[in-house]
Amino acid sequence: xxxxxxxxxxxxxxxxxxxxxxxxxxxxxxxxxxxxxxxxxxxxxxxxxxxxxxxxxxxxxxxxxxxxxxxxxxxxxxxxxxxxxxxxxxxxxxxxxxxxxxxxxxxxxxxxxxxxxxxxxxxxxxxxxxxxxxxxxxxxxxxxxxxxxxxxxxxxxxxxxxxxxxxxxxxxxxxxxxxxxxxxxxxxxxxxxxxxxxxxxxxxxxxxxxxxxxxxxxxxxxxxxxxxxxxxxxxxxxxxxxxxxxxxxxxxxxxxxxxxxx
Amino acid sequence: xxxxxxxxxxxxxxxxxxxxxxxxxxxxxxxxxxxxxxxxxxxxxxxxxxxxxxxxxxxxxxxxxxxxxxxxxxxxxxxxxxxxxxxxxxxxxxxxxxxxxxxxxxxxxxxxxxxxxxxxxxxxxxxxxxxxxxxxxxxxxxxxxxxxxxxxxxxxxxxxxxxxxxxxxxxxxxxxxxxxxxxxxxxxxxxxxxxxxxxxxxxxxxxxxxxxxxxxxxxxxxxxxxxxxxxxxxxxxxxxxxxxxxxxxxxxxxxxxxxxxxxxxxxxxxxxxxxxxxxxxxxxxxxxxxxxxxxxxxxxxxxxxxxxxx
Numbered sequence: 001x002x003x004x005x006x007x008x009x010x011x012x013x014x015x016x017x018x019x020x021x022x023x024x025x026x027x028x029x030x031x032x033x034x035x036x037x038x039x040x041x042x043x044x045x046x047x048x049x050x051x052x053x054x055x056x057x058x059x060x061x062x063x064x065x066x067x068x069x070x071x072x073x074x075x076x077x078x079x080x081x082x083x084x085x086x087x088x089x090x091x092x093x094x095x096x097x098x099x100x101x102x103x104x105x106x107x108x109x110x111x112x113x114x115x116x117x118x119x120x121x122x123x124x125x126x127x128x129x130x131x132x133x134x135x136x137x138x139x140x141x142x143x144x145x146x147x148x149x150x151x152x153x154x155x156x157x158x159x160x161x162x163x164x165x166x167x168x169x170x171x172x173x174x175x176x177x178x179x180x181x182x183x184x185x186x187x188x189x190x191x192x193x194x195x196x197x198x199x200x201x202x203x204x205x206x207x208x209x210x211x212x213x214x215x216x217x218x219x220x221x222x223x224x225x226x227x228x229x230x231x232x233x234x235x236x237x238x239x240x241x242x243x244x245x246x247x248x249x250x251x252x253x254x255x256x257x258x259x260x261x262x
Numbered sequence: 263x264x265x266x267x268x269x270x271x272x273x274x275x276x277x278x279x280x281x282x283x284x285x286x287x288x289x290x291x292x293x294x295x296x297x298x299x300x301x302x303x304x305x306x307x308x309x310x311x312x313x314x315x316x317x318x319x320x321x322x323x324x325x326x327x328x329x330x331x332x333x334x335x336x337x338x339x340x341x342x343x344x345x346x347x348x349x350x351x352x353x354x355x356x357x358x359x360x361x362x363x364x365x366x367x368x369x370x371x372x373x374x375x376x377x378x379x380x381x382x383x384x385x386x387x388x389x390x391x392x393x394x395x396x397x398x399x400x401x402x403x404x405x406x407x408x409x410x411x412x413x414x415x416x417x418x419x420x421x422x423x424x425x426x427x428x429x430x431x432x433x434x435x436x437x438x439x440x441x442x443x444x445x446x447x448x449x450x451x452x453x454x455x456x457x458x459x460x461x462x463x464x465x466x467x468x469x470x471x472x473x474x475x476x477x478x479x480x481x482x483x484x485x486x487x488x489x490x491x492x493x494x495x496x497x498x499x500x501x502x503x504x505x506x507x508x509x510x511x512x513x514x515x516x517x518x519x520x521x522x523x524x525x526x527x528x529x530x531x532x533x534x535x536x537x538x539x540x541x542x543x544x545x546x547x548x549x550x551x552x553x554x555x556x557x558x559x560x561x562x563x564x565x566x567x568x569x570x571x572x
Contacts, residue, residue, distance in 0.1 A: 062461065092464075092465060109476050110476065122463055
């Protein structure tokens with residue numbers, strides 16, 4: 001099943017009336033309905049605590065790791081037309097198709113090679129030639145290959161912060177995901193590394209769909225096709241990035257974007 | 263190079279160093295130093311006593327005989343002082359104990375840290391810690407009265423005193439040490455590392471084995487070092503259940519004496535102070551100290567080699 005919007009853009013996944021409750025009872029998301037378009041970058045902006053990270057982490061069922069959390073509503077993944085929040089859905093299968101890059105680079109205590117190989121090994125791949133090929137492809141895709149090709153066996157921690165984050169992107173890329181989630185991927189990086197990651201994200205959207213949480217409004221304006229503004233767990237407004245940043249339809253969005261609030 | 267000319271300044275009383283504050287800081291620092299020095303002092307004193315008592319022993323028995331002779335018979339008319347007869351017992355029981363304790367302790371730690379729910383962990387941990395509190399003499403009789411008879415049902419030729427039973431019991435005794443230290447280091451691995459692994463589609467087991475264990479390896483190795491030292495130095499269990507017969511063998515079904523059980527048996531007997539039999543326990547003690555020390559050094563190097571940063 002293929003779902004499309006009025007501009008004939010393909011919807012890769014969408015949340016429908018998504019509510020989320022943390023174990024202590026706080027409701028972090030309130031009836032959020034938002035599409036993620038194929039081969040587009042969708043940015044989530046909003047002040048701290050507005051639920052944008054909570055929303056992002058629902059897409060790969062990260063909340064399942066902590067007991068007591070509860071989802072209510074749907075996140076539908078196409079073309080399967082499956083609600084990935086359904087208890088009958090295996091979160092591991094979801095994570096195999098929807099990968100994630102975190103705020104702080106979190107490489108594993110392994111070599112550069114083994115970091116990228118991890119997802120493939122988890123999926124049972126052990127053929128050295130296939131691994132070599134996939135790893136080179138992923139590292140090239142993350143524009144890291146030229147910097148590390150001579151030291152693939154070095155410990156990943158020896159890389160700089162920006163390189164580590166690109167390694168984490170390569171790691172997520174190696175398994176050919178359909179959607180990639182970015183949770184403030186540049187907030188721990190310097191401006192030059194940030195530019196590298198932004199360029200990388202723009203180049204990645206040919207292959208997959210991207211959902212990114214960012215605190216940096218310029219970043220959202222620079223790289224995203226769609227922007228969603230969230231506040232206090234609710235989706236206030238969602239539109240093409242150009243529209244959101246030039247003529248938002250809601251006063252609250254305009255106040256946040258112009259810096260009067262937030 | 264720019265040279266900035268220095269301006270005349272005064273020290274205002276408010277900003278001046280306070281004598282009383284300085285004094286208190288120094289006193290505290292001295293107090294802390296004394297406590298730290300105490301441990302070093304005691305260790306030095308122990309080494310001094312061991313060495314000074316062992317020296318007259320080695321004037322009687324050559325170092326060569328001590329380390330190459332395989333017979334230890336200080337109480338017989340033909341006296342032999344071959345420490346290997348005791349070292350073999352120590353190494354064999356230690357090896358059996360580690361063979362039991364390392365897998366069990368590591369698996370327990372992985373379970374507690376990565377799989378157990380909060381409730382289960384809070385139930386199991388106190389029970390494990392209770393095991394640490396059991397006096398070793400109890401473990402010794404447990405080995406002699408329970409484990410050895412049980413083993414004899416499987417292997418009827420087993421003698422009442424053997425190294426297998428006490429070795430296994432010693433291993434059980436060490437499990438909580440390994441589990442506790444290893445679990446602490448695994449739990450110290452940041453959650454971000456786990457989330458990274460799960461986000462790649464890893465199962466809990468894959469996360470535990472391929473990411474968390476390597477990340478915590480230096481703490482896990484530290485747990486093993488602690489376990490080795492504990493096993494090498496353990497006295498009561500082997501003294502009770504392994505038989506106190508010095509015997510150069512690595513066969514676990516035979517009876518043997520370890521360095522520690524020899525020391526305790528001699529120290530409890532009526533021994534003439536200053537005699538060669540009496541001095542021999544210091545030579546044995548020194549050997550034990552050197553063994554523990556070398557295990558610690560090897561362990562320390564291993565820890566450095568495996569140390570992972572995160």
